[in-house]
Every structure is written in structure tokens, then in C-alpha cells.
Amino acid sequence: MSASALTMAAYRRRSRSRMRVRTGSTSFMSIPSCSSPGTEVATIRAGSVTLRGLPNTRHRTTFNAAPRPAAVRLGQRWPGPFAAARRRQPHLPLPCWAERLIRARTGPDAHRFCPARKSQPHVVAQSASRVWLQSHMLGVTARKGRCAPTPIGSVRIPQTERFSNMSRRVLIRGGYIIPTAPADNDIPDGDILIEDGVIVAVGPSITEEADEVIDATGRVVIPGLIDTHRHLWETVLRNSLPDGDLMDYFQSTLTRGQFFRPDDVYNSNLLGAAGALNAGITTVLDWSHISNTPDHSDAAVAALKAAKIRSVYAHSVGVSPLQDWLGVDSENRHPDDIRRIVEQYRTTDDNLLTLAAGVRGPEFSSYDAAWDDIRLARELGLRITMHTGCSALGARNTVESLNEQGLLGSDITYIHTNTSSDGALKLIADTGGTISSSPAVESVMGHGAPPFARFDAVGLSPSLSVDAEVGVAGDLFGQMRSAYEQSRAASHTILRDGGQATLHTTRDVLGWATIEGARALGLDHVTGSLEVGKQADIVILDLGGLESGPVNSPIGALILNATAAHVTDVFVAGHGVKRDRTLMDIDTASVVQAAENTVHHLNSSASAAGLGA
Template structure:
């Protein structure tokens, strides 16, 4: 496949940006990125397109697609009750399948080619099987992060004594992820200190490291977890390491930032959720200041949109607003390292791949990497005329501009339309919504007064 004549934002600092460039793909791998390439190949005409690497969503609870927008006004405290203690206990394996199918197609439609699926809905062994099967069917690149069950808020959150079942994690690892080089890889989605007793925390970290899979954990957010001092506790337990991604991180002490940086940990931020639900200010510049490379994620479609354009703009606007306000208050000039549009595109692509442990595979248009490529229609009125292609992507583009999406060399969206049975996915996820809403209503009707 030869992508010809697009405006290429490679996100590879050696290749740079090409005002007009070609990308050659062979056997799912990028083999050349140059101003002009001649080859006997299927031609993808990228005239009028901006060509970028696929976006990387480094943390999404994809299973919540069936309850999209159920909690539009929720705080984080509300979310625990309205989602984890209301809908989650009712989820059947088929609801996880329907949500992951629709949710990962939603990602592909929006130009997200890599997804960290933070799946804390494993109420039975059939639940992870269903979620993984849906990811396989859509053809997205994904890291399946095996999480806890969610059948009771009292049992699974806040000093929980119930560990993620090691036997089932091992079964899933052996059944689906015997190799770490496939389109799908595995991680462990742990709740961590404050949410679990120390013995559970130790057992889950040990399980992940025994299996050689990375760890991903929510930390330092909101009224509750912001006061747990989770990083300091993990340090005292001797558990910090380069295999761990820390999500949100809104309320870290300087000591905790340094501990994460020194341990080689990685950072995932969900800016729209963080400012909307009360997690705290997205600490983009704080992370960068400690030499870290933060990434972006969607988190929950129960409350925010599921596209990366929203996240880039939310992080860009809120972080600049916070810094500007602090500088105004102190009557000083804004710092020279103020966030730029290019910074935000890096967070959404190559930094995301770094956080997912896939930087040698995806995140930039670099020869040798797998071909995860997105073509954006830059002739549309919301983007044209182009003065600065990076600014056009970060500040003007939206899902309607995503014309073509390629994952591992396979076209998943062409001419603005997904090459998938969207109607079947929509029917399935709507049926799950109907079932879950009905079950919630029945419980409210029969609940004791």
C-alpha cells in the first residue's frame, strides 16, 4: 500500500513534517516515509489530507459504552455510586462484549488505533473472554488490562480484601496472550493502595510481575484518592517500577512526582474527566517538568466524549488557563515552556505508545514500525485553509474529518465510513442498554423502603 501526496506529520523528530509526502506499507509495516516514492502498490490518494499516526488512548473503561451518558453531571464520588454500584453488578458477559465491540469501533471511527482497555468488570470468567473477543473482532490494537470484578462497592473498593483472581488472570494470559507481539497484549488493572488492603496490593503487583505483564492503576485523584498518598505508600511497600502506569495523578506531592520519575513509571491523563468530574487539574506541565512523557486517555463515556480531539483541547485549554491564572496572580510572565499544539499531538500519539509499552511498534510514522495511520480530510470547512497543520489537527479537527484509518496495515475506515458491521454493533449495545436500564429500574422498584 502506498499513501501518496498527503501532508505528513510523522511525529518522528528525525523525519519531521513533510508538506507533501508518501508512505509505503509492506506486510503491515511502514517501510519508507519520503517526499516521493514510486512502487508497485495499491495507491491511497492522500491529496488534501493531513496524515498522522493513529491516536493512542492509554486508559478507557470500554465496557461502559452501553451506559454512555448515564452520568453527565457526576462527580467522581457520584460515579462510584451511579456506575460501579448501580450498573456494574448487573453486567452480563454479553453486555461486556457489546460494549467492547461498539466502544472499540468508536475508537477506530475517531482515529484511535491503539486502546488500553481498563476492564474492571470481570464479574465471572466469561466476562474477560467476551471483552477480548470483541477487541479481536474489531481489529484494533489494544492492551487488555484485566481488572477486578465489580459486583459490590463495599467488597471491591476502599480497603478491599478481595484480590483479582490469579488463576483466571493466568488462564487469560495463557489462552489469549501467550505472545507479547500480537495486535492484542495484556496488562493488569489494579486498584492499588487506599482502595485495597496491603496484602491485596502486594499480591496483585506480584501476580503481574510473575506473568511479565505491565500494571496500570488510578492514583492521586479527587477528594478521596487525592488524600491517600498512594505513590508514597507504594514506595514504602517497595512496589514502584518502570512497568507501572499511573492514571490521573492530579494530587501528587513533589516527593511523589520524583518517586515516579526515579522509578521510570509512566503517566496517563484524562483531562476532560479530570476537570469535569473533580479529579483535579490535569498535571501536564508538572509531569513534563519531572522528565516524564504524559499521555492522554478518554476514561469514561458515561460522562465525556470518546474522541482524542476533545482530550487534546481540554488538556491544552485547562492547563494553559491554570498557568496563566497563577502567573497573573503572582504578576510574573508566563513560563517559556508553556504548552504548545505540537506538545498535545505528541501526547496523543507517540507519548501514548510510550505509556502503553508500544513505542517500538506504533505512535509515529517511522520505518520499521507497524502501519497505524490516520488520514484527516483537511479540505473540510472546519479545517480549511491550512496555515499550520499541527494546529489544524489539535484545534480544528473532529471525528467528522477522520477519513481513513489503517491498523497494522489493514484499512478499517475508508472514505469516512467504518469497514465493519456498524448496525449489528449498534443493535447489540442498544439491547444491552435496554437490559441494564430495565434491571436498574426493577431493583429500585423492589428495594426495601
């Protein structure tokens, strides 16, 4: 009998073979005992169930029975814990119907499917056969307490960014809340109430009822971190230039861009977005100069959507061939495919994906091409993000040339500006422009000293960004520390010489990584602070432990000691993308394996082209 026939046979037997699992007097789940051919219930204990499948079982998922009631609404689609399997094998057709384990009313933890850990005895083991994964784990609809089959299409580009649990009320209780805006008024023992993905109350002792209560006692609660400039397609090349400078980056990293296939872009973007979420970054601008073909661009967008991260996709040029697109002699204009991108993916603030234009600017194209690219972006109604003041290229006087053309504006974010003149920084401030500073990579690769003191002199507050993981770490905690240390070092030098300077505080630096990042992306009305009416982009950290406790100063521990390992929970628009230190919607093992496969392809292609591994 074929695999699809076995699937349909199991589906037909479902109504005859259901069982009810009870914990004490509470019935919490309805399970079809024929979830896969040959699967049977082996153990029921302590509110958990263990299923053993076929001998070739490789994937395991976890089911937790939570004590608090919460709702999966009737007619609500649950996306499926193994949706990543579909993304890994998009070329395979789906069976007609999908069968899943689900119930109509559950505790919030009951739908947490994640890789099994040794510390979790409550494990559901399932067959990992290709047909079974696709037919059984890609989605169902909850209807009157039973598991109803739902036809599922490709999940690579979800139909909507509205999460399936948006009707729930979640209360984060008892944490040390650092709102960042509108005022720096910390709430030492505060609560946050979330409804429909939006913050509806912030303060001490919120008494309203909620479907889920999260105990944040002893933990620090901050807005989601915001990375305003990162080349996500380079994530698979992490740490490949540990001692490289800017020229090495052009000759090694960008040259390898010609070997990226669309699937490689998808794999790298998904890896980078997953790593960002794991480190508490809820919003990232993907500066995507890998638009070698329209398929490359679509793959980048698809990965951002699959990760469920709030993102700004900044469409840019391709790097194949590199010399045609990036260089002061390049007369090529921005790829016209950006018009299709805008038409196809244009979104509103209610969605997680927004669009921008990654304009090369006069340091990476001819002046005429740079001016035309900016005009195109404005014609399409897109914000502009542009590299400026990069090492010796700052002599191109990007800002001054744009000013002569009347092209400066508040819709431009200027990246780096290390070697931009004081006059250029004053022009940026006067025209309402924003800054994206990448202090770690700028110091390592030789862009120039991060100009924090010069920002202060003209009234600019920077946002922070990782830039390229080829030479620095991909979390914003390291960027915040680098910014804090370098800004104060520069200010101390000025003060010692008798000048005037600002000694920035740890609180200032957190603002750069949150609310200033939101302003740079034009999203400060959506995210960047813990305020009523904003989307619930929230990070919870446990800063106790050997390397960061005792916590004498929460803001101090956050900036001076925190790492991704301290991030316990991450919410994007109220959806828990990371809970109890585990990413919920991403099959991390498969994401890493796909990235390894991409690296193998890139190294093989580079070797064949005589570039070396």
C-alpha cells in the same frame, strides 16, 4: 424444503450457473447466480452489479469495481462482510459449507462490503434470512479464480490477528505527513509505503510500485491515536452522567456493573472499540474492571479481537458485589483467573492484543492487597496500570507507600495523579513510570486540576486517555484540546505570577496522544510514530470544509478543529479498518442495535432492583 436443504441445493447448482461480469475488456468478477434462492442479476452498469433477492431482503452490501489491480492470494481466507451476523447469533450452528462472492484478483476497493448509501447505485441486495447469512457470508477461500467453499467455525474469537491482506504493498501518496518521532520534521508532500503491514519507507516522491495507491493530496497524515486508559464496558452507558461527579460515578455507573451479562460486556466493548476506530484511535487500553466471571473477561477480549483494533486488555477485578472489590477496606486479592487469561491470550508484538494488569492500588483496596496485586502482575510478566491521586483519595499517598515497599518501577502507568504530591510525581519520574491523563473527565468529575505544569517540573510527559464515556466524549481530539487549553492556562498563570513554566504547543499535545501513549503501553517500538520498521497504524484526515478550512497550519487545524468526522481513512497494522469514511469490518447498525438491547436489559434490571432506570 428446509432452509439448509435450499442452501445445499444452491451450492450444488453453483458450477452450472456462474456468469462472468465484464467492465469494458476487463473481467473483474465471477458471480454464482444462485447466491441465494430466488436471487437473479437485475442490472449491470458502470463496473457495478445489482442483485435483487427475496422479498424479505433487509441487508444490502456494496461492491465497487476498482481500476487498480491488487491480489487476493491463492489460499487466502476472506473473513466475510456479514461476520457480525454470526457474532449476534453465536448460539446457532453453521451449515456445513459457506458460499461467497469473491474473485482471485481484484482492485483493493472491490471487497468493500458496507451498508448501502443513496449515493451508491452499485448495490448488491441480499436476503437477510438467518440461515442464508450464516451459510453464505462467513468466509471463503480464493482458489484459482473460483469461489471455493470453506468450513467456518465461530468468528467471535478469530484464530489469528494477522490480516488477510498482509502480502500487499500500499502507497499513501501526497499527504501532509506529521511523523511525531524521532524528530518533528513534517513532510508537506510526502509518501508512505507499507508492506506486510509495516512501514518500509517515509519521504517525498517514493517511486516504488505498490498494489494500491491512496491519494492523500490535500490531507493530513498522522500516526494512529493512542488511548491509554478507557473502561470500554461502560460504553453503552454513554452520556448517562452529563453532570455527575466522581461519587455519582461510583454510585450509578459502577453499581450497574452487577447487571452486566457476558454478552453485554461484548456489546459494549465492541461499540466502544468501533467508535474509537472511527475517530482515528488505533490503540486502546481497556481497563476492564468488569471481571465478574471468567465469561465476562472472555467476552471483553472477544470484542477487542472482533473490532480489529490494537488493544491492551488490562484485566482487573469485578464489580459484583461492588463493595467487596473496590474500597480502601477491600482485602480481596486480584482474581486468580488472570493466570488463565495470560495462558490463553498471551501474545507477541506481531499480534494486535497484548495484556496488562489493571491493579486497584491503595486508593481502591487495602495497602496489603495492593502490594500483593503488583507482585502478582510482575510474576506474570504484565505491565501495570493503576489509578492514583483521584480527588480526596490522593491522601492515601499511593506512590510513597509503594516506594516504601520497593514496588515502584518503569512498568507502571499511573492514571490521573491529580492530587498526588510533587514528591510523588518526582518518584514516578525517577523510577521511569509513565502517566495517563484524562483532562476532560478529571475536570468534569472533580478528580482535581490536571497537573500539567507539575509534570513539566519533574520532566514527565503524559499520555492521554478518555477514561469513561459516561461523562465525556469518546474521541481523543476533544482530549487533546482539553489538554492543550488546560496546560497553557496553568502555565500562563504561573508565568504571570513570575514563575517558570512551559507553554505547551499543539505539536506537544499530538505527541502526548501518539508516541507518549505508545511509551506508556510499552509499545513505542511497535506504534506511535510514522517511522520505518513500525507497524502501519495510520490516520488520514480531510481538514478542509466549513468548520476547519482553509488549513493554514496542518498541526493547528488538527488540534484546534478536528473531529471524528474529519477522519477519512484508518489503518491498523496496514489493514484499512476505515476507508472513505466507512468502517470496513464492522456492521455498525447491528452493533448499535445490540447496544440498545443491552441498555434495555440494564435499565430493566436496575428498576427491578430498586435502583431506577
